[in-house]
Amino acid sequence: MSNLIKRFITSILLICIILIAFNNINILFLCAIFIFFQTYYENYLILNKLILKKNKFTLYLLLLASLFYICLFTFIILEVFLINSVEQKIIFYFIITICICTDIGGYLFGKTFKGRKLTKISPNKTYSGLYGSYIFSTALCIFFYDKYFSYQIIVLTCILISTISQLGDLFFSYLKRKAKIKDTSNILPGHGGVLDRIDGMIFAIPFGMILYKIL
Numbered sequence: 670m671s672n673l674i675k676r677f678i679t680s681i682l683l684i685c686i687i688l689i690a691f692n693n694i695n696i697l698f699l700c701a702i703f704i705f706f707q708t709y710y711e712n713y714l715i716l717n718k719l720i721l722k723k724n725k726f727t728l729y730l731l732l733l734a735s736l737f738y739i740c741l742f743t744f745i746i747l748e749v750f751l752i753n754s755v756e757q758k759i760i761f762y763f764i765i766t767i768c769i770c771t772d773i774g775g776y777l778f779g780k781t782f783k784g785r786k787l788t789k790i791s792p793n794k795t796y797s798g799l800y801g802s803y804i805f806s807t808a809l810c811i812f813f814y815d816k817y818f819s820y821q822i823i824v825l826t827c828i829l830i831s832t833i834s835q836l837g838d839l840f841f842s843y844l845k846r847k848a849k850i851k852d853t854s855n856i857l858p859g860h861g862g863v864l865d866r867i868d869g870m871i872f873a874i875p876f877g878m879i880l881y882k883i884l
Contacts, residue, residue, distance in 0.1 A: 676859030683857070683866075694750055704863055705743045708871070709736060711853035711864040715841075718848035742871050745878050757881075763814055764877035767806045767830040768870045774798075774805025775835070791842035799835070806831050830877050834869030841868040 690697040712735050720728040749761045778801020779793065787794040807827040814823055841864065845851070852861025860866050 674859075679857050679859045691750070697750055698747065701743050701747055704867070705739060707854075707856065707863045708867065709739050711862045712739070714853060715844050715848050715850060715864075718850060719844065738875075739871070742875055745875050749878070757878075759814075759817055760881045761874075761878065763810065763817070763826070764830055764874055765870065766810055766813065767827050768834045768873050770806035770809045771802040771831040771834045771869060772838075775802040777801060777805070788839065790839055790846060794839070794842075802831050802835060803828060826877075830873050833876055834873040837869040837872035840872075841865075 686700065690700045713732060716728060716731050716735070720731070746761075749757050775794075775798040779795045779798030782795075782797035782801075784795050784797045786792060787796055787799055807824055810823050810827050811820060818826070841853075845853070853864040854862030856862055857866060864871075
């Protein structure tokens, strides 16, 4: 079975799990616990290979900072559904749609049009993938969220959140490259690890939800 088919099947299963979890708080809670521990473990594997055993203090400090941030990420997701605010859910769905479409658009456009490499940090990233992330996320969000937000808000938000999501992806790509790791794990066939899948979301979702609360 090719990697593309594995990736497609895994993506469909993940979408089904997400849809079920978003409609059942108990399943969502279990998924959140799993994501929390698996993400932290995969993050530990990267940092441990980067720092090695040369500086335990730096390793522990970074692990503590990671623990705090992953807790924040998990709490923000759970809060959306515990408070059960329709407006807050729409904002959350909007942000996560941008993140998912950013990833899909980048992958499809990058594989189809290829072209010039974006950066040495991640050799698979191309300018066509970069533009595809913006185009695909904006087009899909205009289609799904035009009755909730103006076109200007949708376009600006898509550009902002998509940029943060892509920077998060590049950040972890840089860490993995330094640690000489291709994937953080092989728990998700075709995708790698959980952190490989949510590396953009882990930055974009907290930023977007906190920005929504501030504004």
